[in-house]
Amino acid sequence: xxxxxxxxxxxxxxxxxxxxxxxxxxxxxxxxxxxxxxxxxxxxxxxxxxxxxxxxxxxx
Amino acid sequence: xxxxxxxxxxxxxxxxxxxxxxxxxxxxxxxxxxxxxxxxxxxxxxxxxxxxxxxxxxxxxxxxxxxxxxxxxxxxxxxxxxxxxxxxxxxxxxxxxxxxxxxxxxxxxxxxxxxxxxxxxxxxxxxxxxxxxxxxxxxxxxxxxxxxxxxxxxxxxxxxxxxxxxxxxxxxxxxxxxxxxxxxxxxxxxxxxxxxxxxxxxxxxxxxxxxxxxxxxxxxxxxxxxxxxxxxxxxxxxxxxxxxxxxxxxxxxxxxxxxxxxxxxxxxxxxxxxxxxxxxxxxxxxxxxxxxxxxxxxxxxxxxxxxxxxxxxxxxxxxxxxxxxxxxxxxxxxxxxxxxxxxxxxxxxxxxxxxxxxxxxxxxxxxxxxxxxxxxxxxxxxxxxxxxxxxxxxxxxxxxxxxxxxxxxxxxxxxxxxxxxxxxxxxxxxxxxxxxxxxxxxxxxxxxxxxxxxxxxxx
Numbered sequence: 328x329x330x331x332x333x334x335x336x337x338x339x340x341x342x343x344x345x346x347x348x349x350x351x352x353x354x355x356x357x358x359x360x361x362x363x364x365x366x367x368x369x370x371x372x373x374x375x376x377x378x379x380x381x382x383x384x385x386x387x
Numbered sequence: 388x389x390x391x392x393x394x395x396x397x398x399x400x401x402x403x404x405x406x407x408x409x410x411x412x413x414x415x416x417x418x419x420x421x422x423x424x425x426x427x428x429x430x431x432x433x434x435x436x437x438x439x440x441x442x443x444x445x446x447x448x449x450x451x452x453x454x455x456x457x458x459x460x461x462x463x464x465x466x467x468x469x470x471x472x473x474x475x476x477x478x479x480x481x482x483x484x485x486x487x488x489x490x491x492x493x494x495x496x497x498x499x500x501x502x503x504x505x506x507x508x509x510x511x512x513x514x515x516x517x518x519x520x521x522x523x524x525x526x527x528x529x530x531x532x533x534x535x536x537x538x539x540x541x542x543x544x545x546x547x548x549x550x551x552x553x554x555x556x557x558x559x560x561x562x563x564x565x566x567x568x569x570x571x572x573x574x575x576x577x578x579x580x581x582x583x584x585x586x587x588x589x590x591x592x593x594x595x596x597x598x599x600x601x602x603x604x605x606x607x608x609x610x611x612x613x614x615x616x617x618x619x620x621x622x623x624x625x626x627x628x629x630x631x632x633x634x635x636x637x638x639x640x641x642x643x644x645x646x647x648x649x650x651x652x653x654x655x656x657x658x659x660x661x662x663x664x665x666x667x668x669x670x671x672x673x674x675x676x677x678x679x680x681x682x683x684x685x686x687x688x689x690x691x692x693x694x695x696x697x698x699x700x701x702x703x704x705x706x707x708x709x710x711x712x713x714x715x716x717x718x719x720x721x722x723x724x725x726x727x728x729x730x731x732x733x734x735x736x737x738x739x740x741x742x743x744x745x746x747x748x749x750x751x752x753x754x755x756x757x758x759x760x761x762x763x764x765x766x767x768x769x770x771x772x773x774x775x776x777x778x779x780x781x782x783x784x785x786x787x788x789x790x791x792x793x794x795x796x797x798x799x800x801x802x803x804x805x806x807x808x809x810x811x812x813x814x815x816x817x818x819x820x821x822x823x824x825x826x827x828x829x830x831x832x833x834x835x836x837x838x839x840x841x842x843x844x845x846x
Contacts, residue, residue, distance in 0.1 A: 347542075350599035351534035354591060355617035362620030 396741035403524040416454045417461040433499040444521045469696040474508040475564040476725045478708040479552050479634040485511040486545035488518040490626045502529040506541035515720040531615040543569025553632040557704045572597035588628025636705035649796045654836040666693045673753030680760035684710035691721040702728035730768045755783030762791040762798045773820040780822045790839040
């Protein structure tokens with residue numbers, strides 16, 4: 328049986344691709360904004376969901 | 388090539404450490420340049436988290452005295468992978484699962500203050516029916532002001548091939564075998580349909596990204612200007628772009644094979660029962676099986692369910708995708724679907740031809756199933772019967788082979804538009820072609836069929 332062999336291929340470590348890094352920096356603002364908005368939207372959705380499913384206080 | 392002992396030839400790029408073998412067991416040396424990262428990593432809880440999520444191959448600490456080179460600070464013994472496979476051998480769904488697993492590893496790493504320093508598809512293997520990350524040393528401390536160094540590699544290794552397979556042609560996956568560091572983004576951009584420029588994810592991560600690369604760049608230091616939210620947004624954007632890619636296995640050669648066979652129900656049932664019986668008899672001693680020409684893996688499942696680690700290989704992307712979907716849905720842990728054409732199996736590749744093993748070098752398996760395959764090789768591929776048997780014997784120690792006679796309707800269909808140059812395609816010639824170290828152990832004609840099952844093993 329062949330075991331574990333080809334593990335390391337750290338090409339990115341050697342060739343980071345500087346243009347890619349700059350490209351990320353350029354689109355970073357949009358990505359951060361999108362992430363912020365989706366996170367907030369998810370939080371809001373969860374708050375609404377939990378509010379809707381809150382157990383009702385039994386009537387006295 | 389897999390060295391029997393010492394440093395594994397593929398493990399040379401990363402100064403953090405390397406993989407080596409002792410007495411057939413695989414270890415990994417962690418070297419001095421990685422000492423402080425290693426100390427932070429082992430104390431961070433990241434490994435335990437990834438192990439619990441099934442995202443990282445498990446390892447045990449071992450004696451540093453085993454290390455073959457003097458700058459070792461630790462030695463680990465990773466869990467063995469039954470069969471190493473490569474991205475061009477995976478189905479669309481497998482490559483997609485591997486991509487998403489890499490992004491999930493990245494997310495978990497970010498939560499613990501680390502980041503993946505590479506995102507190569509070779510860092511993923513399939514274990515127990517799931518993609519797992521195997522490069523334990525791929526993590527470095529995260530500086531949230533820096534962009535992701537492995538972003539371009541991720542796009543080349545995962546996003547570009549998946550987009551090409553989904554949006555252009557499934558066969559473009561073959562480009563991965565020619566471009567070991569992933570499909571160049573400018574090439575992917577040119578090959579993708581123009582409409583993909585309007586897709587937010589593909590437009591940004593492939594088309595604009597390719598344009599930016601064509602324009603050149605400064606350096607890692609010059610990038611800066613990133614943020615934690617930008618990194619998380621990048622991972623989220625890549626994940627949603629990949630999740631949006633789909634490919635449906637239909638319309639290729641074999642996807643409907645089992646609806647287009649010449650077996651009567653009785654013949655099909657008899658064939659299955661004989662294979663089941665023979666596999667069960669071998670299951671005590673055999674641990675691995677290669678099912679060659681497996682189609683959607685119907686017979687591979689018999690071997691897997693008998694306890695054999697089974698590679699279910701077929702040349703048709705649709706058939707392999709169907710086999711993968713079965714694995715993903717059923718949770719079958721011993722089945723590995725692979726795209727492989729026995730007429731042109733994966734060659735050795737990479738630096739010095741030793742980084743990536745040829746398919747045959749990754750064998751032999753204990754058992755080979757070659758059911759309804761022989762006529763495709765001998766008649767479809769013009770391979771002489773002795774060569775066919777030689778190849779099967781190179782793949783496995785015991786063979787279960789289905790002989791398909793020339794008057795079989797499937798063979799007749801194959802020969803309909805061809806000149807009959809196959810006078811030597813006879814059962815007698817097949818028997819005579821059994822390699823010298825092997826012998827026919829059993830011969831069972833399939834009921835209501837002219838086909839015959841052979842069990843061939845060592846003398």
